[in-house]
Amino acid sequence: MMTREEMWFGLCSCQGIYRTDIERILKTVEDISNLYGKNKNRFLSELAEGSKRTNGQSVISHEQAEELRKRTGIDEIRRLMELNEKRGIRFLSRETPDYPKRLLILKDAPYGIYVKGAVPSEKPTCGMVGARACSAYGRSMSEKFAAVLARGNVQIISGMALGIDAICSRSALSAGGKTFVVLGGGVDVIYPKENTDLYYEILMKGGGILSEYPPGTPSLAWQFPHRNRLIAALSDLLLVMEARKQSGTLSTVGYALDMGKDVYALPGRVTDPLSESCNLLIREGAGMLTTPEEVLSLLTGNQNGKAAEDQREQQVQKTGGSDPEIDKLYEALDWDAKSLEEIAQKAQIKAERAAFLITFFVLEGLAKEVSPGYYVKT
């Protein structure tokens, strides 16, 4: 006898049968068990040919019906399930207890998802998304926010894209936290390749890789907006770190707003194209990100984030001792990448002094070199 879990698995693993197709199929057959029962063949031909139940319309094509017939065979299902088990891939249907409850908020929640590693727990989650080609400012802010949130036991949800996505996940991991990513292809298809190390690190550190597409599905462009709705659904709160005008990030924002979730954006200068969407979101009513501690207390009700803010100041003073030039140089540093020349000019410090003072800050972790000779505050 087949379990309902196996039935869902068979239905969801069909190539070329997407969520909307499944929705129509289920409307016709009423319950998934009918696809596997003694009336299987009658239902299959009804789906392909049309019947009274379908108002004479065919629900799926003949090819799809054939695929469905193949995949709903018990041997095929057990073979695929075994294969997935070997690869450490789990399948969770809506009826599985582990299925992330947060996804059920979606009107079009996936009938099943594939998971490598864990799924987010009941603890607070925070989505962090943004541009692939981000600025040094976006990078350092993302690192800072993700680290503070992760240390506060917030699970970071993202898409593992280059730039902001990956930076947030990496930062959460190095802060000792957990991060979960939703992919636009199968969970075993590492995309983009540049983040292969991140992919494995997420798994090693107790996070998870999620996808609604069967293993082996390539990452295709049209799948990413659908993927974004899952990121939005899994996130209790969504932070937009940097986004250009008409950025793909905005689709995630749209989903989150549709679900009634709070969206916060990191403000930037009005002249920076990478902050354009963020600033517009804020004008349209999104929350304005100021400190990670504030976000943390929003998510956890935790109030003791404040102390960390002054810590930096103290560290600068400790490092610099009594040298007034140290203070001036630190003031000249910015969240935006600046050349050492500009920093020295702004601080009115001689080049050869600036050339060694900057190393102070880098070694103390108060500044970072983002490109040769270009520095940002951390």
Added chain:
Amino acid sequence: MFCRVFCADILGIEARRICVEADVSGGLPGFYMVGLPSSEVKEAKERVLRAISNTGIDLPPRKITINLSPANLRKSGSGFDLPIALAILGAMGILNPAHLRDTMILGELSLDGKINPVRGVLPVAFLAKEEGLKELIVPEQNLKEGAVVPGIGVYGAKDLKNLLQRIADPQKDYVKSADLDHVLTEEKDAYPVDFGEVKGQEVAKRATMVAVAGFHHLLYVGPPGSGKSMMAQRIPTIQNPLTLEECMELSRIYSVAGLLGEGPLMTHRPFRAPHHTITSAALAGGYLIPRPGEISLAHKGVLFLDEAAEFKQETLETLRTPLETKQMVITRSSVQTVFPADFMLVMAMNPCKCGYYPDRNLCCCTEADVRRYFGKIKGPILDRIDVCIGTKKVDIKDLKSDGRPMTSEEMRRQIILAQKKQQERFSGVGILFNSQMGPKEIKQYCQLDREAEALLDKAYQTYNMTARGYNKTLKVARTIADLSGMEKIQKEHIMEALTYRNAFVERL
């Protein structure tokens, strides 16, 4: 009848004496050349015979044999035309061989008897002096070059006809050689550019000064219009002046390359900036007859590779050995030719493909794109770079600023003092500059106090540095200490050296 004259051919930057012997005898008329002539030399036959005939001399139909000795050396170059012609005329009795007994002859002939300039006159002039010869006949255009060597009379020949008259005339009007002691002092301060013209780049200028002071190879990274080539071009203006010995060696290279031009000597440190489309052969030296490449033309000066990431991998690879050995060895049919190539390597590159990273208003490259771009220059070459500095785009504010930019003269003064310290330190060690220190010298001359050592250890861990990076930092710190006139390397010197460390290479 028989006649022997002297000429020379060039191997690398050295000249070798060659005897040209002509024998004219009865028998079937013909022209035979023996003694391993290259095809280039064999062609002399036609030029020589036509030139003699067009000068108005009728050669009787005889058997002419030319022997080039020593026989075991392969001779190449077109400078043999004139000595062969004179040897034939001597053997025919048209000129008196006794007049050419102490003479070195060099020149290429046109069909009409004109004498064309040749390469490598300077080393030949030195050879003539060493061989104890009294006279040197060179093409008129090479006269200045030949007249550099003291103690030998030089005649610049315009065409065969005039030359023959001159040889017959006992009244000799040889040019006296130049006064070598003054040639360098006269030419001083003749650079048309100055670092004072580079504004708003004081940090990069400081790094440049450190690099030049310790002969460290240098990399500029910055967006277009950030003065990278402008600064590189001015590096010779802050290097210490050439010594007479260096000047002679460098001039020999330029003489062999046929690039000596009007001035008889190279009195300035060269600046060579080959385009990134250059071939390996043109960069390192080569061709059928070994000629100095750009790296040798940059000897004792600067080899500047702009857009370094655009150079072909194999082209950059050819720099590896010369950077190590300071010379280029070219092997052609089992003959080795050596060209000196002791240059300061200065490279410049953009921070990314579009050139504007990390300015996100202009650059859309992803971090992976940026890493890939840096990866184009491979480790072995980047390992040689001790000093790396980012340059910023110069804006109008910098140009208008009333801050006084550092001039070449100020920079050079400090550099010369720092180099004096190095020469004192390394006298007897066999090196000249801090950059040339090996592990043994580093251990001996780069001792740190407790504070400085703790700092470097911290950096070693924080930056995840390599052992090579650690040593580089010490060498650069040594130079910075020398610039500030200190015996011991201080904490500040280590910190400044760390600023110039090529973080982005080590990360790869």
